[in-house]
Amino acid sequence: MIKKGIKRQIVLHYFLVVFMALLLVEIIFLIAIRTYYYDTVYNHIQNHIRLANDFYQPFRLPNSDNVNQLGEMLRHFDLDNTELQIVNTSGRVLTTSTGFDTQQTIASSDFTQALAGDTSRWVGRDPGTGQIVMAVSQLVQGGEDQYVLRYVTSLEKMNNKLMNITLFAISIGAAVLATVLAFSIGLANSIVKPINNITTVSAQMAKGKFDVRIKGDYRYELGELSSTLNYMAQEIVRSNQVKDDFISSISHELRTPLTSIKGWSETLNVGGYDPEETKLGMQIITKETDRLIGLVEELLDFAKLQQNEMKLVMSSVNLKELLQEIILNLWAKAEQKGVKILLESEEKPVIHGDANRLKQIFLNIVDNAVKFSHENGVITLSFTMEEKFVTVTVRDQGIGISEEHLRRVKDRFFQVNPLNGGTGLGLAITQQLVELHHGSMEMESVLGEGTSVMVRLPLPEGEPPGA
Incomplete structure (x- = not known):
C-alpha cells in the first residue's frame, strides 16, 4: 500500500484515468462483438426466410x-x-x-x-x-x-464464445493496468524521490545545518528549487560570517570609548585641573557614553533577531518543590487579582535538568496564566506520570486564545495584544528551553474559557517516576 502523499496521488490519478478509459473501450468492444454476433444470426435467418419465401410462393x-x-x-x-x-x-x-x-x-x-x-x-x-x-x-x-x-x-454456444472473448479482454485489460501501474509508480518515483531529497536537506537546514547541500542534477522546476535552497544556505552561512565579523568589529568599537571614559575618569579623579579642562573631560565622557548607549542599543536590536545558544547546568530537580517555589514567587501578584494558584498533585517527580532554566520555563507559563486570568479565577498545576515522561499541566480559566493566534503564539516577537507590553519572546524562549531538555510543549485554548499548557519532560532512565 502506497502511503499518502504526492506519489500516491500521481499513481492513483494516472491509474484511474487509464482504468476508466480502458473500461469504456472494453464495454464498447464487448457490446459491439455481441451485437455483431447476434446480428449475424438474425441476418442469416432473415435472408433464409426471404429466399425460401421467394422460391415457395410461385410453386405453393x-x-x-x-x-x-x-x-x-x-x-x-x-x-x-x-x-x-x-x-x-x-x-x-x-x-x-x-x-x-x-x-x-x-x-x-x-x-x-x-x-x-x-x-x-x-x-x-x-x-x-x-x-x-x-x-x-x-x-x-x-x-x-x-x-x-x-x-x-x-445462443448457448455463442454466449460461451462471447464469455471467452470477455475473459480474454479482461485479461488483456488487467495486463495493461498492471503495466500502467508499474509505469505510473516509476513516473511518481522520478518526481517524488527528488522532492523527498530536497525535503530532507531542507529539514536539516531548518535545524541550523547550513553546511549541507542538495545533490543531484534535477531538471526544470525541481532543479530551480534545489538551486534556490542551496543558494539560500550559502547566503545564511555568509550572513553568519558577517554576524561574527560584526561582533568582532563591535568589540573593538566598544573598547575605544571605554578607554577614553576610563582615562578621563582617572584623570579627573586626581583633581587639580582648571575648570575649562575639567569641562572638556566631562564633555568627552558624555560623548563617549552616548556612543556606548548607541552601540548597546544596536547590539540589543541585533540580539533580538538572532537565535542564541544556551548551555544547561544539569542536576536532579524536584518538580514539585520547583513549582511550589514558583507559586510563592507569584503569590503577591496573584493576590492582587484575587487569583488562586493550586498544585493538585501528590506526586514528587524528579527529573534531570537545569533548575534555573526549568524555573524560567514554568515561571513564564504561570505568570502568563496569572496575567490573563479573570479576577477571582483559579489556576491549577498538576502532574501526569507516564513510563518515561512526566507532563506538567498549567490550566487557567482566563480569557483564552483564538485558534488563529494559538498557531502563532510561540513565534518570536509575536504578541496577541501588543498593548500588554513585553517583547513577545517569552513563549518562544520557553519553547526552546523545553526542547533543550528533550521535552515538548503543547497548548490548548478556547477563547473566553481558558488555556492549558502541557510541558512534557523525560524522566531519568532507570529511575522510578516519583523519587
Missing part, C-alpha cells in the same frame, strides 16, 4: 389441405440447427420442425411485430429448456391462410 399448392400445406412449408422453410415453428395468427403453434410441444401459445414481442408485417427478433430464456435463445418471426401467406414462421435457435 393453393388447394392443398391444411396438413399438406403445413408439411410443405416445413420442407421449404426448414433451416439447419434451428427449430422452425409455424404459428397461426392467434399465437398457437400448429407444427414444428422438431415435432415437440405443438400446444404452446406464443406471445413474445417478435410474434406480435410479425403480425404487423415486420420481421422481428426476440432474445430471452426458452420456457421449456431454460436456454438463452433467439426467435425470429415473419408473416407469410400459406394457401388461403396467413401463418407466422418462427425460427428459434439456441
